[in-house]
Amino acid sequence: MDPILLARIQFGANISFHILFPTITIALGWALVFFKLRYRATRDLKWMDVYHFWVKIFALSFALGVVSGITMSFQFGTNWPGFMERVGNVAGPLLAYEVLTAFFLEAVFLGIMLFGFRKVPSWVHTLATVLVAGATTLSAFWIIVLNSWMHTPTGFEIRNGVVHATNWMEIIFNPSMPYRLTHMLLASGLTTAFLIAGLSAYRWLRNDRTPAVLAALRFGVAVAAILIPLQILAGDMHGLNTLEHQPQKVAAMEGNWETGPAKPLILFAWPDEATRSNRFEIGIPYGASLILKHDPQGVVPGLNDFAGRHPPVAPVFFAFRIMIGVGLLMLAVSWVAAWWLWRRGDPHPWLARVLVGMTFSGWVATLAGWYVTEIGRQPWLVTGVLRTSEAASAVPAAMIAATLAAYLAVYALLLAAYVATLFLLARKGAKPQTIETGPTPHPTAFVAAE
Amino acid sequence: MFDDPAVWLPVAFAALMGLSILIYVILDGYDLGVGILFPVARPEDHDRMIASIGPFWDANETWLVLAVGLLLVAFPVAHGAILSALYLPVTVMLIALIMRGVAFEFRAKAEAGWKPTWDRVFFAGSLLTALSQGYMLGLYVMGLDRSLATVGFGLVTAVCVAAGYTLMGATWLIIKTDGDLQRRAVRRARAALVVTMIGFAVISVVTPLVSVRIFDRWFSLPEFLFLSPLPLMALVLASVVWVVLANQPHARDRFAWVPFAGSAGIFTLAFFGLAYSFYPFIVPDRLTIYAAASAPESLIIILVGALVVVPVIVAYSAFSYWVFRGKATDLRYD
Numbered sequence: 001m002d003p004i005l006l007a008r009i010q011f012g013a014n015i016s017f018h019i020l021f022p023t024i025t026i027a028l029g030w031a032l033v034f035f036k037l038r039y040r041a042t043r044d045l046k047w048m049d050v051y052h053f054w055v056k057i058f059a060l061s062f063a064l065g066v067v068s069g070i071t072m073s074f075q076f077g078t079n080w081p082g083f084m085e086r087v088g089n090v091a092g093p094l095l096a097y098e099v100l101t102a103f104f105l106e107a108v109f110l111g112i113m114l115f116g117f118r119k120v121p122s123w124v125h126t127l128a129t130v131l132v133a134g135a136t137t138l139s140a141f142w143i144i145v146l147n148s149w150m151h152t153p154t155g156f157e158i159r160n161g162v163v164h165a166t167n168w169m170e171i172i173f174n175p176s177m178p179y180r181l182t183h184m185l186l187a188s189g190l191t192t193a194f195l196i197a198g199l200s201a202y203r204w205l206r207n208d209r210t211p212a213v214l215a216a217l218r219f220g221v222a223v224a225a226i227l228i229p230l231q232i233l234a235g236d237m238h239g240l241n242t243l244e245h246q247p248q249k250v251a252a253m254e255g256n257w258e259t260g261p262a263k264p265l266i267l268f269a270w271p272d273e274a275t276r277s278n279r280f281e282i283g284i285p286y287g288a289s290l291i292l293k294h295d296p297q298g299v300v301p302g303l304n305d306f307a308g309r310h311p312p313v314a315p316v317f318f319a320f321r322i323m324i325g326v327g328l329l330m331l332a333v334s335w336v337a338a339w340w341l342w343r344r345g346d347p348h349p350w351l352a353r354v355l356v357g358m359t360f361s362g363w364v365a366t367l368a369g370w371y372v373t374e375i376g377r378q379p380w381l382v383t384g385v386l387r388t389s390e391a392a393s394a395v396p397a398a399m400i401a402a403t404l405a406a407y408l409a410v411y412a413l414l415l416a417a418y419v420a421t422l423f424l425l426a427r428k429g430a431k432p433q434t435i436e437t438g439p440t441p442h443p444t445a446f447v448a449a450e
Numbered sequence: 451m452f453d454d455p456a457v458w459l460p461v462a463f464a465a466l467m468g469l470s471i472l473i474y475v476i477l478d479g480y481d482l483g484v485g486i487l488f489p490v491a492r493p494e495d496h497d498r499m500i501a502s503i504g505p506f507w508d509a510n511e512t513w514l515v516l517a518v519g520l521l522l523v524a525f526p527v528a529h530g531a532i533l534s535a536l537y538l539p540v541t542v543m544l545i546a547l548i549m550r551g552v553a554f555e556f557r558a559k560a561e562a563g564w565k566p567t568w569d570r571v572f573f574a575g576s577l578l579t580a581l582s583q584g585y586m587l588g589l590y591v592m593g594l595d596r597s598l599a600t601v602g603f604g605l606v607t608a609v610c611v612a613a614g615y616t617l618m619g620a621t622w623l624i625i626k627t628d629g630d631l632q633r634r635a636v637r638r639a640r641a642a643l644v645v646t647m648i649g650f651a652v653i654s655v656v657t658p659l660v661s662v663r664i665f666d667r668w669f670s671l672p673e674f675l676f677l678s679p680l681p682l683m684a685l686v687l688a689s690v691v692w693v694v695l696a697n698q699p700h701a702r703d704r705f706a707w708v709p710f711a712g713s714a715g716i717f718t719l720a721f722f723g724l725a726y727s728f729y730p731f732i733v734p735d736r737l738t739i740y741a742a743a744s745a746p747e748s749l750i751i752i753l754v755g756a757l758v759v760v761p762v763i764v765a766y767s768a769f770s771y772w773v774f775r776g777k778a779t780d781l782r783y784d
Contacts, residue, residue, distance in 0.1 A: 059555055066551060077530050084530065085526050088523060088744050091522070092752065095522065096756070098758060099516050104512050108763075164747065
């Protein structure tokens with residue numbers, strides 16, 4: 001098999017596994033801050049129960065994110081040595097600032113947040129929680145800056161084939177960064193909101209109907225219902241930004257081969273690169289022109305303008321439809337659920353079952369979205385500057401295949417253990433747990449600690 | 451020479467990277483060592499052992515990310531060359547790090563019946579991480595060539611590094627625990643100290659024999675005068691640790707910190723000996739730090755950030771160690 005494709009699959013597998021966990025922890029950190037602040041404001045113990053349940057899931061997700069992230073810092077070198085050789089002068093400082101400003105901050109204060117509840121004053125513990133949440137967000141900022149620069153590079157010049165930075169403000173605030181960052185942070189918020197709603201609904205279905213469970217359920221549904229329209233708006237603006245800077249990616253997303261006016265919005269098709277046409281096409285007339293140009297006669301770019309320089313069409317086309325489909329499902333479920341909970345207070349069992357089914361919907365949409373944008377960047381690693389094939393390493397294909405198999409086995413195992421443990425924790429409920437055998441403190445112990 | 455950033459920047463970054471590696475080896479060394487000691491500890495002590503490292507291990511591993519990150523950003527060509535040559539041991543180390551990292555959480559949160567399994571995973575991951583790091587060190591010393599002799603040498607360094615981490619872990623437990631667990635840690639520390647020192651001796655004898663350049667560097671004047679104190683000081687430190695261990699555990703924990711500090715000192719001396727042997731090469735005998743360095747204008751940006759942020763990192767890390775000072779008793783997720 002082609003070693004470059006294997007290296008891409010391996011890197012893609014690692015980064016896909018990794019992103020699952022930061023997607024949860026970025027927003028869950030802020031949710032924990034919210035729970036703590038609600039408790040401080042209301043002195044209602046249910047908020048501490050919510051906090052103590054979700055901080056465990058935060059700790060587990062964070063550990064998985066950290067260890068799978070270490071892999072990434074090595075694979076830049078093992079899989080893509082050409083990346084750092086050619087664009088290291090831009091990528092290097094951005095990655096270094098992520099480690100320096102975010103990784104240490106979150107790692108150190110995570111220790112205080114998880115194990116320091118009884119060892120530091122309440123306000124220090126709240127501050128530690130804020131710092132952990134802030135550091136995870138800062139980490140997302142730096143890595144999205146680098147990723148966006150790879151899509152829409154600015155602020156550099158090329159000397160002797162090597163990229164040199166000329167303007168750091170242009171590099172950091174490159175054209176796609178604000179859209180991509182907003183889109184990703186909202187994705188994290190939605191993923192966490194549906195996770196919280198789903199696990200809380202699961203507990204509710206198992207007759208664990210304490211005020212804490214209901215509060216978490218309402219919180220998750222409310223956040224989802226508020227964020228999903230914002231995400232659809234942000235996604236639309238991100239798409240228009242992509243149309244401006246990477247039209248070939250949008251053409252692949254739309255499955256549009258020929259540039260022209262009055263293009264339909266294709267709901268389903270089978271894009272065939274051999275014949276350069278779609279089979280089984282079902283579309284809404286004028287839809288693509290309306291969405292992309294806000295004009296039924298708008299001219300939409302087609303893939304044939306970029307022959308040999310556009311991404312593989314089918315994966316981008318289908319991943320885009322999966323993302324949109326899950327997004328629309330999120331809209332329907334969160335709004336119906338919000339309306340129901342607002343009117344009735346308690347969920348209907350069927351509604352709870354649907355929410356349980358949607359527990360990991362954020363993961364599906366987020367991964368699909370990343371596949372759209374990253375496969376959509378091909379054949380470039382850095383748009384217009386460096387091709388993926390130029391950055392690959394000379395590691396033999398057999399070795400990549402063997403290590404890939406090992407990684408996949410480990411990731412499948414860990415994913416199964418993670419999901420099983422989340423539901424196990426949900427079944428065990430919110431009782432403050434200790435891993436040391438000993439008396440479980442009564443909830444009022446926290447009042448004293450606070 | 452220090453007027454030219456193309457000269458002093460690579461040196462500054464090599465120093466910064468070396469410092470990160472040294473801090474990593476000492477800090478993650480003790481928490482990996484605690485993991486390696488798992489099977490010889492009583493199962494009822496496992497929770498307390500985890501409690502002694504729980505708040506720290508994540509930050510400890512971040513020094514590895516910083517070290518590899520600095521290699522990546524400051525010496526990208528060397529990052530590619532070294533890590534491609536060490537592709538398999540790197541993969542083994544990464545998977546081992548993943549497994550032991552998640553075991554911290556799963557052993558506490560998975561179903562009770564699975565706890566012994568996750569404890570075994572924690573031990574295996576810790577040991578494999580140490581062994582693969584030691585093996586990589588051996589291959590690096592041998593110039594990244596793979597032959598029967600270099601692999602054999604790599605196996606020796608693998609055992610030596612694992613023993614060294616065990617020493618760090620056992621001496622850490624002497625500080626952080628009491629009672630029977632502390633008494634056992636003293637015995638483990640003595641055994642680990644013997645193995646570590648034998649390993650260091652073997653490495654010190656073999657290294658100059660296989661590398662003509664290192665032989666010339668070590669046994670020429672005036673270098674010999676600067677270098678000969680290193681093994682002597684290591685021997686003195688090892689003797690001090692040995693003597694103090696003989697009087698541990700002490701009823702009022704007098705000098706309980708000495709074995710840990712002395713072991714960290716031995717690691718530091720070994721590290722300086724190695725660093726001096728390879729300077730200015732970053733890929734042994736092939737690529738110098740000057741040839742491998744990134745553009746000065748990008749390195750300056752990182753250096754300024756590092757000089758501002760690293761003292762802050764050290765400050766809040768110290769705060770965390772202060773918060774969790776004293777004996778580890780139990781570990782509460784609340």
